[in-house]
Amino acid sequence: MAIIRSYKKWLGTLKEQIAQSRLQSSLAVNTNMLLLYWFIGKQIVQKVDVEDWGAKVIEQLSDDLQTSFPDVRGFSVRNLLYMKQFAVTYPDLLITQQPVAQLRNGRNSGASKTKTTIKKSSTAAFTQQPVAQFEATDYFLSNPLLTGIPWGHHTYLIDKINDDAERLWYIQKTIENNWSRAVLQYQVATDLYLRQHKTKKISNFHLTLPKPQADLANQILKDPYVFRFPQIGEFTTERELEQHLIHHLRDFILELGAGFAYVGRQVKFKVGKKDYYIDLLFYHLFLRCFIVIELKMEAFEMAHSGQMNGYLNMVNKQLKQEQDQPSIGIILCAAKDAVEVDFALMNINHPIGVSEYTFSKELPRKLKNKLPTAKQLRDEVKTFYKKLKNRK
Numbered sequence: 001m002a003i004i005r006s007y008k009k010w011l012g013t014l015k016e017q018i019a020q021s022r023l024q025s026s027l028a029v030n031t032n033m034l035l036l037y038w039f040i041g042k043q044i045v046q047k048v049d050v051e052d053w054g055a056k057v058i059e060q061l062s063d064d065l066q067t068s069f070p071d072v073r074g075f076s077v078r079n080l081l082y083m084k085q086f087a088v089t090y091p092d093l094l095i096t097q098q099p100v101a102q103l104r105n106g107r108n109s110g111a112s113k114t115k116t117t118i119k120k121s122s123t124a125a126f127t128q129q130p131v132a133q134f135e136a137t138d139y140f141l142s143n144p145l146l147t148g149i150p151w152g153h154h155t156y157l158i159d160k161i162n163d164d165a166e167r168l169w170y171i172q173k174t175i176e177n178n179w180s181r182a183v184l185q186y187q188v189a190t191d192l193y194l195r196q197h198k199t200k201k202i203s204n205f206h207l208t209l210p211k212p213q214a215d216l217a218n219q220i221l222k223d224p225y226v227f228r229f230p231q232i233g234e235f236t237t238e239r240e241l242e243q244h245l246i247h248h249l250r251d252f253i254l255e256l257g258a259g260f261a262y263v264g265r266q267v268k269f270k271v272g273k274k275d276y277y278i279d280l281l282f283y284h285l286f287l288r289c290f291i292v293i294e295l296k297m298e299a300f301e302m303a304h305s306g307q308m309n310g311y312l313n314m315v316n317k318q319l320k321q322e323q324d325q326p327s328i329g330i331i332l333c334a335a336k337d338a339v340e341v342d343f344a345l346m347n348i349n350h351p352i353g354v355s356e357y358t359f360s361k362e363l364p365r366k367l368k369n370k371l372p373t374a375k376q377l378r379d380e381v382k383t384f385y386k387k388l389k390n391r392k
Contacts, residue, residue, distance in 0.1 A: 007053070007057065007060070010043070010047065011061070011064055014040065014043065014061075014065070015065070015068055015069075017036070017039065017134055018036065018040075018065070018069060018072075030147065030150055030151070031131070031147040033074075033151060034146070034147050034151060034154070035093075035094065035131065035139075035147070037074075037082075037083045037086060037151065038083070038086055038087055038090065038093050038094060039094070039134050040080070040083045041080075041082075041083030041084045041085070041086045041087030041088070042087040042091075044058060044061070044080060044083065044084045044087070045084055045087050045088060048084070058077055058080050058081065058084075059077055061075075061080060062075055062076060062077045062080055074151075082154075082155045082158065085158050086154060086155075086158065089158055089164075089167075090143075090146055092142050092143075093141070093142060093143065093146055094131075094139035094140065094141065094142065095139065095140055095141075095142045096137060096138065096139060096140070097140065145168065145171055145172060145175065146171065148171065148174075148175040149171055149174050149175060150181070152181050153171075153174060153181055153184055156181060156184065156185060156188075157170055157171070157184075157188075160188050161188065166193045166197075169193055169197060170184065170187070170188065170192075170193065173187070173192075176258070177258045183254065186254070190226040190255075191226075192222070195222040195223060195224065195225075195226075196219065196221075196222050196257075201218060201221050201222075201223050201353065201355070202223070202336070202338055202341045202342070202345075202353065202354050202355075203217070203218065203221060203345070203351065203352060203353035203354065204345040204348060204351060204352055205217045205218050205221075205328075205351050205353065206218075208326070208348075208349060208350060208351040208352075209325075209326065209351050213287065213325060214351075216286065216287055217287060217328055217351060217353070218353075220256075220257050220259065220284070220287070221330065221353045221355060222255075222257070222355060223355040223356060224355060224356040224357055224358050225255055225256075225332060225355055225356070225357040225358070226255065226357070226358055226359070227245070227251070227252070227255060227357060227358070227359050242265060242266075242279055242280065242295055245280070245295075249262060256282070258286075259284045259285045259286040259287070260282045260283075260284060260285075260291070261282060261283045261284070261285055262282055263281040263282055263283055263290070264280075264281050265279065265280050265281070266278070266279065267281045269311075269314040269315075269318060271314060276310075276311070276314065278292055278294070278311050278314075278315070279292075279293060279294050279295050280292075280293040280294075280295070281293075281315070284328075287325060287328070288323070288324055288325045289320075289324055289325040289326060289327050289328055290315050290319060290320060290324065290327040290328075291327070291328050291329075291330060292308065292311050292312060292315060292327060292328070292329045292330070293329075293330045293331075293332060294307070294308055294311070294329070294330075294331050294332070295332050295357075296331065296332065296333040296334065297334060298333065298334055299333060299334055299335040299336060299337075300331065300333040300335070300336035300337065300340065300341055300344075300354055302340065302343070302344040304331050304333070304344070304354075305331070305341075305344040305345055305348060305352060305354075306344075308329040308331055308350075308352050309329075309348050309350055309352070311329065312327050312328075312329050312350040312352075313350070315327045316350075326350070326351060327350070327351075328350075328351045328352070328353070329350060329351065329352040329353070330352075330353050330354075330355065331352065331353070331354045331355070332355055332356070332357045333354065333355075333356060333357070334356065334357070335356060336354055336355075336356055341354045
């Protein structure tokens with residue numbers, strides 16, 4: 001009986017907070033919803049895990065909230081469980097002290113390295129005004145990044161990524177690049193964090209570019225590049241691979257990353273009496289430079305760096321404008337030996353990066369719908385053997 005009375009009192013409080021939240025107009029809709037979801041999740045953690053009410057209370061809460069707010073979606077059992085996970089994942093999303101004051105007084109020393117870094121980089125986004133009030137208590141945002149993406153993005157990241165630093169990195173990149181949920185799913189599925197953030201990439205950027213430019217160039221370089229477009233059979237020539245990439249230009253640029261603007265393929269340069277053709281030429285809007293991409297079907301060879309060095313000389317001489325930064329070369333090859341690449345790039349004055357590429361093994365959606373399932377294949381085999389047996 002005590003739990004029932006406590007539950008009814010708790011439910012009444014929650015309903016008041018939900019009603020109040022729906023009336024607030026000073027906050028962005030997404031932010032307001034996320035803060036409410038976090039508060040509900042925090043309450044569920046308290047009742048289920050701390051006060052040991054039992055997980056069944058979530059089902060009852062779902063029924064009661066859906067009955068009280070029939071026009072509001074989001075109170076299903078599944079979503080309430082996500083709210084609980086959200087609160088567990090980000091226990092300090094809302095705090096009762098002003099973050100700016102905390103930073104000034106150096107009181108964030110107990111925070112993790114990841115959280116501290118993000119707080120410092122986002123100080124300008126903090127406000128002296130509370131962003132929410134629950135149970136007559138004013139709350140302040142500890143990390144504005146967490147309210148910068150939609151709820152669907154949060155649930156996906158919570159499902160797929162356990163590492164806090166990796167999850168926060170994807171949130172930051174989603175905000176920077178305005179990724180839809182589908183694009184975020186693709187980036188996670190192809191391990192963008194590991195390919196762009198943690199993997200040791202091979203280039204001479206640190207030797208040939210000023211540090212700020214070198215850091216940004218290293219950020220755009222991935223290893224390996226993963227092409228998710230359909231690959232039916234093997235490509236026989238580099239030109240065929242190149243045509244395939246251009247045919248899927250939108251997906252190719254998505255894999256390259258933000259800032260790449262397509263200039264052309266097989267771009268012709270005349271040097272002396274000979275004509276030379278660059279596989280793919282891009283201009284990077286953030287680096288403010290041309291980027292030459294050469295595709296190699298085979299493993300990396302030392303001659304590839306010499307060829308790229310010549311191409312960069314041509315681009316810098318014939319295309320680069322005074323306001324442009326030095327052109328950058330990216331060699332995409334089927335495989336590479338890191339030691340060999342290091343020797344090949346030694347004493348080359350142009351910035352060159354070398355990465356591998358691979359193809360996603362995921363089948364195109366159109367083919368997925370047309371191919372038989374494992375059960376259908378088993379049934380067909382059984383039918384075949386039955387017919388064979390009847391003939392005997």
